[in-house]
Amino acid sequence: MEAHELIMLIYVFVLAIFVGFELITKVPPTLHTPLMSGSNAISGITIVGALLSAGLEEFTISTILGLIALIFATINVVGGYLVTDRMLKMFKKK
Amino acid sequence: MQTITYIVYLIASILFIFGIKRLSSPKTARQGNMLSSLGMLLAVVVTLFDQRVLTFEYIIIGLIIGAAIGALMAVKVPMTGMPQMVGLLNGFGGGASMLVAFAEYYHILNTTGPVIQAATSVTIVLSVLIGAVTFTGSLIAFGKLQGLVTGKVVKYPGQHPLNALLLVAVLVAGVMVILDPSKTDMLIGIGIVSLILGVLLVLPIGGADMPVAISLLNSYSGLAASMTGFVLQNNMLIIAGALVGASGIILTIIMCKGMNRSLMNVVLGGWETAGAGGAAAAGGADAHKGDVKSVDAEEAAMIFDAAQSVIIVPGYGMAVAQAQHAVRDLMNVLESKGINVRFAIHPVAGRMPGHMNVLLAEAQVPYDKLYAMEDINDDFPNTDVVFVVGANDVVNPAARNDPSSPIYGMPILNVDYAKTVIVNKRSLNVGYAGISNELFYYPNTLMYFGDAKEAINKLVNELKEL
Numbered sequence: 001m002e003a004h005e006l007i008m009l010i011y012v013f014v015l016a017i018f019v020g021f022e023l024i025t026k027v028p029p030t031l032h033t034p035l036m037s038g039s040n041a042i043s044g045i046t047i048v049g050a051l052l053s054a055g056l057e058e059f060t061i062s063t064i065l066g067l068i069a070l071i072f073a074t075i076n077v078v079g080g081y082l083v084t085d086r087m088l089k090m091f092k093k094k
Numbered sequence: 095m096q097t098i099t100y101i102v103y104l105i106a107s108i109l110f111i112f113g114i115k116r117l118s119s120p121k122t123a124r125q126g127n128m129l130s131s132l133g134m135l136l137a138v139v140v141t142l143f144d145q146r147v148l149t150f151e152y153i154i155i156g157l158i159i160g161a162a163i164g165a166l167m168a169v170k171v172p173m174t175g176m177p178q179m180v181g182l183l184n185g186f187g188g189g190a191s192m193l194v195a196f197a198e199y200y201h202i203l204n205t206t207g208p209v210i211q212a213a214t215s216v217t218i219v220l221s222v223l224i225g226a227v228t229f230t231g232s233l234i235a236f237g238k239l240q241g242l243v244t245g246k247v248v249k250y251p252g253q254h255p256l257n258a259l260l261l262v263a264v265l266v267a268g269v270m271v272i273l274d275p276s277k278t279d280m281l282i283g284i285g286i287v288s289l290i291l292g293v294l295l296v297l298p299i300g301g302a303d304m305p306v307a308i309s310l311l312n313s314y315s316g317l318a319a320s321m322t323g324f325v326l327q328n329n330m331l332i333i334a335g336a337l338v339g340a341s342g343i344i345l346t347i348i349m350c351k352g353m354n355r356s357l358m359n360v361v362l363g364g365w366e367t368a369g370a371g372g373a374a375a376a377g378g379a380d381a382h383k384g385d386v387k388s389v390d391a392e393e394a395a396m397i398f399d400a401a402q403s404v405i406i407v408p409g410y411g412m413a414v415a416q417a418q419h420a421v422r423d424l425m426n427v428l429e430s431k432g433i434n435v436r437f438a439i440h441p442v443a444g445r446m447p448g449h450m451n452v453l454l455a456e457a458q459v460p461y462d463k464l465y466a467m468e469d470i471n472d473d474f475p476n477t478d479v480v481f482v483v484g485a486n487d488v489v490n491p492a493a494r495n496d497p498s499s500p501i502y503g504m505p506i507l508n509v510d511y512a513k514t515v516i517v518n519k520r521s522l523n524v525g526y527a528g529i530s531n532e533l534f535y536y537p538n539t540l541m542y543f544g545d546a547k548e549a550i551n552k553l554v555n556e557l558k559e560l
Contacts, residue, residue, distance in 0.1 A: 020340025074160020
């Protein structure tokens with residue numbers, strides 16, 4: 001990766017942080033726990049990187065690392081979304 | 095195909111954003127979580143068609159094992175265990191980021207040889223550092239919340255210099271890897287030292303500071319995902335990670351404000367001014383103050399029965415005693431008598447942001463009865479009875495009127511302004527900050543001793559008989 005490519009990625013990163021701040025400040029305190037577990041599931045997006053490594057054609061150390069990463073990330077994603085849904089189901093108005 | 099992949103990644107990014115946007119109301123929140131998970135599904139499916147993905151056996155194994163463990167955890171965890179669960183999930187996210195960075199590093203070495211551009215090496219090093227710290231830090235946080243690791247503030251000599259030294263070592267080694275990417279041992283060293291650093295950074299943090307630690311680790315797990323995005327040059331990962339990073343940071347700031355402490359103060363461990371000696375002295379002095387009035391279930395029931403408005407203030411003690419259902423029963427019996435019942439939730443009540451809200455939601459307390467501190471604090475003077483369940487420091491008036499108190503300046507629920515305050519607690523023991531609570535000695539305060547669940551059940555029975 002060239003330096004200018006890195007800079008473009010940093011652009012995206014910085015702008016996304018601003019979007020994140022705007023969105024999250026509007027989440028009411030009552031939903032802060034589901035926000036944490038739900039956003040936590042989103043951070044399991046690393047699963048994409050794990051898939052790319054675990055699916056490499058040749059079996060190398062990258063495959064093993066990718067497989068463990070895949071297990072971790074899948075726990076993160078599946079567990080995160082399911083438990084968030086379980087919590088949000090309970091929030092009811094009178 | 096590459097173009098389609100990128101378009102789907104863009105759609106997934108948009109779904110994540112809309113998913114979080116829908117969390118702005120409990121009505122749309124569940125739908126938001128579904129949108130977000132749909133984005134994740136799309137991202138995973140389209141990645142399986144990536145030209146790099148050629149073998150599927152390990153992918154299938156990984157997905158099945160991960161999904162089984164994740165689903166099992168999500169179904170089994172009790173609502174009182176939610177802080178641990180989130181802590182653990184943070185850790186898995188961080189661990190995955192670290193491992194992907196290593197996998198990518200070896201992949202580049204195997205395919206293009208030991209020449210890695212500086213921009214790529216920088217992202218790999220940062221990804222390993224943040225991922226590793228998140229991984230072990232979260233495991234320690236999990237251990238503390240689960241009671242496997244001491245929940246106390248851990249201090250030892252040379253703590254801060256040691257952490258600083260380790261961080262400097264990681265950075266120096268990082269520069270060496272960037273200058274010469276073939277130094278595999280050096281990158282492994284960075285990983286190991288970062289893992290140790292994660293343990294050392296979270297170990298000193300005390301139990302009641304966990305809301306801050308968990309929020310911060312949540313933020314790290316997002317940053318770790320972003321760093322993986324930098325390594326893979328994938329905008330979707332960068333966006334998703336940045337959203338989570340921002341979320342964690344905002345929650346961290348809210349939690350710190352709720353305790354009137356700087357992030358530095360929390361991370362470095364403990365209430366700076368509340369040394370063990372000071373706390374013991376304060377506790378000793380107050381122990382002789384006397385003048386604590388206590389009531390039994392029958393007397394308490396009569397006071398409730400005569401009230402028109404009641405505010406319930408839950409704290410971590412309610413979670414420990416699993417008393418949320420008993421509290422719901424109390425609410426129901428009071429409402430059946432025409433009494434107005436509301437809940438006041440302090441931002442740092444419990445062990446993670448929103449902890450009390452989830453527990454009460456589980457017990458089917460409608461969320462519109464739950465009020466944030468700033469929305470209800472002015473109503474205490476017009477309230478007949480305040481019932482404090484397992485909360486302590488967040489209702490200590492010393493935070494308002496005793497400049498010598500370590501919690502002075504912390505925003506509190508002004509329960510002492512109510513006509514009568516009934517405090518349910520097991521004993522007169524000090525709260526987390528290690529200071530006694532002058533509220534217990536106030537003329538309008540009545541102590542109702544006992545385990546929250548048992549005591550409230552007794553109270554409910556008495557109320558039913560009245």
